[in-house]
Amino acid sequence: MPLTRKQESDICLSCGECCKRYSITLLPEEATIIAKKLKLSKKKFLENYCELFVKVYPKTTPGILTFPTTFFPKKIGELLSRELTSVPGGFFVLPQIALKRKEGVCRYLNKDNTCQIYNERPFPCGLFPFMVVPGYEEQYPFCELFKKSNKTLPNKSKQYSKKIKIYFKQMDEKGFTKVWKSTPKKGKFFLNELLLGEITIKQLEKMMSVKATQKK
Ligand code: SF4
Ligand code: SF4
Numbered sequence: 001m002p003l004t005r006k007q008e009s010d011i012c013l014s015c016g017e018c019c020k021r022y023s024i025t026l027l028p029e030e031a032t033i034i035a036k037k038l039k040l041s042k043k044k045f046l047e048n049y050c051e052l053f054v055k056v057y058p059k060t061t062p063g064i065l066t067f068p069t070t071f072f073p074k075k076i077g078e079l080l081s082r083e084l085t086s087v088p089g090g091f092f093v094l095p096q097i098a099l100k101r102k103e104g105v106c107r108y109l110n111k112d113n114t115c116q117i118y119n120e121r122p123f124p125c126g127l128f129p130f131m132v133v134p135g136y137e138e139q140y141p142f143c144e145l146f147k148k149s150n151k152t153l154p155n156k157s158k159q160y161s162k163k164i165k166i167y168f169k170q171m172d173e174k175g176f177t178k179v180w181k182s183t184p185k186k187g188k189f190f191l192n193e194l195l196l197g198e199i200t201i202k203q204l205e206k207m208m209s210v211k212a213t214q215k216k
Contacts (some may be wrong), residue, residue: 011144016113018128020105021139025053025096027167028180030122037120043182046097049107052187053098054199094168095176095204097184123160176204 026034035045099106099122108116115121129146140146170179177183189199 008145011148013142013144014113015142016105016109017140017143019109019113019115019125022106022124022128023053023101024099024106024122024124026050026098026122027163030120031097031180033120034117034122037117046180046182046184049100050097051100051184052189052199052201052204053096054187054204055094055096055190055192057094057192095171097180098187100184123156123163127157127160177201 031046031050032042035042038045038049040049099108101107106115108121110116115125129140129143137146167179183201186198186200189196
């Protein structure tokens with residue numbers, strides 16, 4: 001059985017380590033809600049307080065939602081090949097937007113480990129640590145809540161999974177910039193969880209135009 005909210009907060013040490021170590025990705029509607037809370041336009045919020053968060057995975061990666069390979073064309077190969085000696089085929093890419101961190105931690109984490117935007121916080125914050133992400137157990141050995149995560153996957157994880165699938169479908173149909181309308185100008189680019197460097201919105205747009213060409 002999933003833990004109740006009360007059980008979760010009784011077990012959680014409120015150490016704030018998840019907010020310090022974990023980058024938070026957003027869905028477009030969450031950006032709207034947080035921008036409103038911060039009294040910023042969505043455009044200003046996305047451009048100044050968020051960053052691109054683009055991850056590429058081998059298609060065989062377990063526990064990760066898939067995304068069409070057509071969205072992983074030459075440009076990604078070029079970017080990857082700068083860092084790696086060979087680029088195995090069969091990748092997919094997750095292009096997302098994340099909260100830009102400040103001095104290595106979430107910019108909305110208060111000194112007492114409370115959250116400045118708690119009621120409006122993005123879905124992954126509420127899900128932590130009940131997510132199936134390989135390798136996280138090693139990163140959070142002290143997190144008692146994490147120890148329970150192998151035993152239970154509550155409904156909210158499933159809800160989020162559904163939302164994110166819709167998000168990726170929309171991106172496949174309309175394109176990243178059309179779904180977001182405004183975006184950060186640049187951000188981070190990963191292979192699995194390994195940070196490879198910076199990616200700009202122009203590079204991401206080029207990937208999309210290659211995809212559009214492939215579809216013709
Ligand atoms: S969920 Fe885990 S890492 Fe996050 S504050 Fe609670 S105990 Fe700490
Ligand atoms: S938005 Fe709030 S809950 Fe989420 S990582 Fe930042 S401080 Fe933590």
